[in-house]
Amino acid sequence: MTIQLRIRRQGPDKNAYWQTFELEIDPSLTILDALIQIKESQDGSLSCRKNCRNTICGSCAMTINGRSALACQQSILAELANSPVPNQIAIAPLGNLPVLKDLVVDMSDFWQKLSAVNPYVSTAARQVPEREFLQSPSDRAKLNASGNCILCGACYGACNAVEVNPAFVGPHALAKAARLVADTRDSDTDQRLDQYNTATSGVWGCTRCFNCNTVCPVGVQPLDRISEIKQAILARSGEATHNQDRPLRHRQVLLELVKEGGWVDERQFGLRVVGNGFRDVGGVMSLVPLGWRLLRRGKFPLRFEKSAGQAQIKAVVTALQQKQPYSKIEAKKKGMKC
Ligand code: SF4
Ligand code: SF4
Ligand code: FES
Structure with missing residues (x-):
C-alpha cells in the first residue's frame, strides 16, 4: 500500500517545517516501522528515538495525528482510519518539550x-x-x-x-x-x-x-x-478545614455541603471557603459587594431547602469516603503499625 507520512522537521536553532514522504509499506506494520523505512531508504537524517520496538522502553513517544502516542504501538492502518487527510498520517514531536531535532525532544x-x-x-x-x-x-x-x-x-x-x-x-x-x-x-x-x-x-x-x-x-x-x-x-x-489553604477548603466544604443538604448552599459556601468560617475577615469583606448585589436583585435566598433524596446522597458520599484506597493513612490514624 502507498501512504504518505507528513513529518514535522526541525534542526537545532532552525525553523520547523513539514516534509511529506511517500512510501510503499504493509499497513499492518507500525508507525515506527514506517519511520525506520524512511530513514533507511529515503532520508538518513530523519531523527527519532526508539529502542525496544515493543511498548516497553517508552523511547518512541511522539505526536501522531495530533495526539501523544508510542510510534511502536500504533498501527499504520489504525492511524489512516483516524486521519483527517486520506492516506496521510501527520507526525510531530511530543508537545510541551523543546525540540532537539525532528522528532527528538529534550526531556x-x-x-x-x-x-x-x-x-x-x-x-x-x-x-x-x-x-x-x-x-x-x-x-x-x-x-x-x-x-x-x-x-x-x-x-x-x-x-x-x-x-x-x-x-x-x-x-x-x-x-x-x-x-x-x-x-x-x-x-x-x-x-x-x-x-x-x-x-x-x-x-x-x-x-x-x-x-x-x-x-x-x-x-x-x-x-x-x-x-x-x-x-x-x-x-x-479531616475536619480541620479552617487550617487549610483555600483550594483544599474549597473541595472539603463542597463535599460537606453536599452531604448536609444534597446540593450546595452557595451562601454558606462563600462564607466557609472565602471567609474561612469568619476567621478570614478580609475574605468575608470581599464577599460583601457580591452579597449586596444579590440581595438587591432578590437572588439571595433567606432559606435553604435541602434537596429531595438528601439522605441517600449523604449515604452515597459516606460510603465513597469509607472506600478510601489509603489504608496506610487510616491505619496510621488508628495508631496501627502498617
Ligand atoms: S503516559 Fe505518562 S503515566 Fe503513562 S507511561 Fe507514559 S509517562 Fe507514564
Ligand atoms: S491537566 Fe495534565 S495532569 Fe491534569 S488531567 Fe489534564 S493532562 Fe492530566
Ligand atoms: S521503541 Fe520502546 S516503547 Fe516504542
Whole structure:
C-alpha cells in the first residue's frame, strides 16, 4: 500500500517545517516501522528515538495525528482510519518539550520534575535490619497501575496544565508520587502530602482535562492517581478545614455541603471557603459587594431547602469516603503499625 507520512522537521536553532514522504509499506506494520523505512531508504537524517520496538522502553513517544502516542504501538492502518487527510498520517514531536531535532525532544524538564516529587521509597523504611520489608498482596496491588509507567512522556506532552503553567510537575511525576503515597513501606507520607498539596505545582495545578488518561499507552491513568493523592490529602485533613489553604477548603466544604443538604448552599459556601468560617475577615469583606448585589436583585435566598433524596446522597458520599484506597493513612490514624 502507498501512504504518505507528513513529518514535522526541525534542526537545532532552525525553523520547523513539514516534509511529506511517500512510501510503499504493509499497513499492518507500525508507525515506527514506517519511520525506520524512511530513514533507511529515503532520508538518513530523519531523527527519532526508539529502542525496544515493543511498548516497553517508552523511547518512541511522539505526536501522531495530533495526539501523544508510542510510534511502536500504533498501527499504520489504525492511524489512516483516524486521519483527517486520506492516506496521510501527520507526525510531530511530543508537545510541551523543546525540540532537539525532528522528532527528538529534550526531556530534561520531564526528568527534573520527576526528581522533584522525591520518587523513591524513603530511606528510613529501607533500613530493615534482618529481612526484606514484606508487603501483603493487597497492599502491593495498590501500586500496580502507577507501577506500570514506562516514563514515555506521552502524558506530559499532552498535558494542558503543563502547557500554561511550567511549574506544574506533570502527570507522570504525580502518578509516581501516588505510588509512594500508597506504598506501605514508605515512611514519609505526611511530608509527601504536604509537598504535593500545592496549588500550582502540585495536585491542585491539574485542570482535570483527562488528556493524560486518554493517551497513556499502558493504563497508568495519571488523572486517577492524582485524584487518589487529593483524597489522601483530604482524608488526612479531616475536619480541620479552617487550617487549610483555600483550594483544599474549597473541595472539603463542597463535599460537606453536599452531604448536609444534597446540593450546595452557595451562601454558606462563600462564607466557609472565602471567609474561612469568619476567621478570614478580609475574605468575608470581599464577599460583601457580591452579597449586596444579590440581595438587591432578590437572588439571595433567606432559606435553604435541602434537596429531595438528601439522605441517600449523604449515604452515597459516606460510603465513597469509607472506600478510601489509603489504608496506610487510616491505619496510621488508628495508631496501627502498617
Ligand atoms: S488531567 Fe491534569 S495532569 Fe492530566 S493532562 Fe489534564 S491537566 Fe495534565
Ligand atoms: S503515566 Fe503513562 S503516559 Fe505518562 S509517562 Fe507514564 S507511561 Fe507514559
Ligand atoms: S521503541 Fe520502546 S516503547 Fe516504542
